[in-house]
Amino acid sequence: MDKLITGIHHITALxxxxxxxxxxxxxxxxxxxxxxxxxFDSPDVYHFYFGDEVGAPGxxxxxxxxxxxxxxxxxxxxxxxxxxxxxxxxLAYWKDRLQGLGITHSTPISRxxxxxxxxxxxxxxxxxxxxNDGDTRGGWxxxxxxxxxxxxxxxxxxxxxxTKDLTEKLLTEAMDYMFIGExxxxxxxxxxxxxxxxxxxxxxxxxxRSVQSAGTVHHIAFRTANAATQLRVQQILWNHxxxxxxxxxxxxxxxxxxxxxxxxxxxxxxxEPGFDIDEEIDHLGExxxxxxxxxxxxxxIAGRLQPITLQPEKYG
Ligand code: ZN
Numbered sequence: 001m002d003k004l005i006t007g008i009h010h011i012t013a014l015x016x017x018x019x020x021x022x023x024x025x026x027x028x029x030x031x032x033x034x035x036x037x038x039x040f041d042s043p044d045v046y047h048f049y050f051g052d053e054v055g056a057p058g059x060x061x062x063x064x065x066x067x068x069x070x071x072x073x074x075x076x077x078x079x080x081x082x083x084x085x086x087x088x089x090x091l092a093y094w095k096d097r098l099q100g101l102g103i104t105h106s107t108p109i110s111r112x113x114x115x116x117x118x119x120x121x122x123x124x125x126x127x128x129x130x131x132n133d134g135d136t137r138g139g140w141x142x143x144x145x146x147x148x149x150x151x152x153x154x155x156x157x158x159x160x161x162x163t164k165d166l167t168e169k170l171l172t173e174a175m176d177y178m179f180i181g182e183x184x185x186x187x188x189x190x191x192x193x194x195x196x197x198x199x200x201x202x203x204x205x206x207x208x209r210s211v212q213s214a215g216t217v218h219h220i221a222f223r224t225a226n227a228a229t230q231l232r233v234q235q236i237l238w239n240h241x242x243x244x245x246x247x248x249x250x251x252x253x254x255x256x257x258x259x260x261x262x263x264x265x266x267x268x269x270x271x272e273p274g275f276d277i278d279e280e281i282d283h284l285g286e287x288x289x290x291x292x293x294x295x296x297x298x299x300x301i302a303g304r305l306q307p308i309t310l311q312p313e314k315y316g
Contacts, residue, residue, distance in 0.1 A: 003176040004233050007190075007197025008154050009223035009253070009269040010049070010060035011082050014072065015123050016214040018046050018065040019308050024121045025050045025061065027315030028101055029084070030145040033285035034275045035252065036308075039064050043294055044304045052153055053140040055252075055275040055284065057223040058196035059153035066214065067306060071124045075210030076162050077263030079217035080202070081118065083128035085155035085195035091115050091131040093149045101315060112183055123215030130155035135195040144316035156198035157220055158186075159264055160210075164201045166261035171199065174240040175222065175233075219257070221267035227254060233268050251291055252277060285310070 015021040025031045025048075034055035039045040045066055051059040061082060074080045086094060091108065094117060098105045105119040114132045121127060132155065139150035161167055164187055171177035171189050177199065180188040187201040210216065224230050230247065234256050237244045244258040253269040260266050278289055288302055 003191055004224055004229045004236070005176040005191060005222045005268065006225070007058050007192070007194075007223055008157060008199075009057045009221040009267075009271075010062055011079065011154070011157060011217060011220050012062045012064070013082070013125055013217045014069065014212065014214050015063040015065040015121075015125070016069045016071075017067055017122075018048070018306050020122045021048060021063050021065045022308050022310060023315065025063075026142070026310060026312040027144075028098075028103065029127075030141060030150055030312065031059075031061065032140055032142070033310055034060070035279075035289060036285050036287070037251075037289045037291075038294065038301060038305070040250070040291060043297075043301050046305060046308075049252075049275065049285075051275075052137070054281055056137075056153065057269075057271050059137075061154075064218070069123075069214040072213035072216035073208055073211035074124075074126060074160070074206050074216065075208040076160055076204060076206075078160050078210035078212075079157050079220050079264060080160040080206070080210075081126040081128050081158040082217065083116070083130050083155040083157060085135045085137075085152040086129050086131050086149065087135070087152070088114075088131045088133040090149040091117070091129075093146075094129050094131075097145075111186070112181065112188060121215065125215040125217075126158075128155075128158075130195070132195060137196070142312040144313050153196050155195040156188075156200055157217075158200045158202050159220075159262065160202055160205055161262035161264075162204060163262070164203060167201060167264075170240065170242070170260055174236050174242070219265035219267050221255065221269040223271055224268050226270050226272045230254060230256060230268060230270050237268075251289075 031050035035049035108115040137152040177189040191197045
């Protein structure tokens with residue numbers, strides 16, 4: 001039977017200054033800003049979506065930048081590291097690039113046969129680049145990072161938990177994940193085992209309690225094809241004893257949410273309809289997009305948002 005869940009859809013995190021956030025993810029990492037909208041629950045805060053050319057599921061990192069927010073703290077019950085996939089031959093390029101831009105990174109960590117560079121954004125958000133030769137996605141570039149070295153999308157995400165058994169049971173029995181292997185206390189799962197669908201459970205690293213604020217992940221979303229498969233996933237999760245929300249319309253996908261046994265907020269989001277529903281692919285991210293209910297107050301909402309400039313070339 002085809003899998004209902006096919007990997008990571010998006011990861012949503014909290015940030016502080018919106019311009020620094022835009023600069024880091026478009027300028028330093030070279031991701032495309034595919035949507036500039038507002039936090040539907042807090043319309044005076046932006047919601048930025050970064051991804052590949054079209055914002056394909058499995059490439060999308062999103063942020064709510066709260067100006068002036070204090071740094072959060074990585075801890076148990078959180079997605080602590082978001083890992084992007086780069087070509088195996090691009091490791092030296094990225095080491096040089098990060099060093100040249102003043103971003104301190106770890107010495108490469110060996111993990112399941114791949115080399116991993118770890119660093120943080122200006123808010124302390126944990127980012128990794130996994131140099132691997134298993135990614136067939138094409139990447140995307142503004143021009144300042146050669147296409148050959150560009151980020152391909154997510155590789156994986158690390159869930160930091162106190163114990164793994166109940167989360168593992170949920171992933172493998174209700175969410176189409178399979179156990180792939182264990183290395184140095186890192187338990188790996190995949191729907192297919194390819195970059196973009198991998199989840200690692202890491203126990204107690206760091207062992208502190210997570211404090212959600214700038215630089216921490218708010219939730220991780222898994223992908224499902226469409227509204228029909230989403231309802232089937234919802235039923236399976238209910239049967240598994242999870243408290244799952246009703247389907248919520250997020251304009252570019254629909255979502256259901258639930259908290260996994262270790263306390264991390266999970267979402268299952270649809271691949272459809274995607275980010276070109278209200279903007280041409282060539283112009284994604286250029287104008288402020290509002291949900292229908294907010295359009296009547298566009299001037300007021302836009303007036304409260306800090307002006308931002310897309311300037312990836314500044315980080316060439
Ligand atoms: Zn989400």
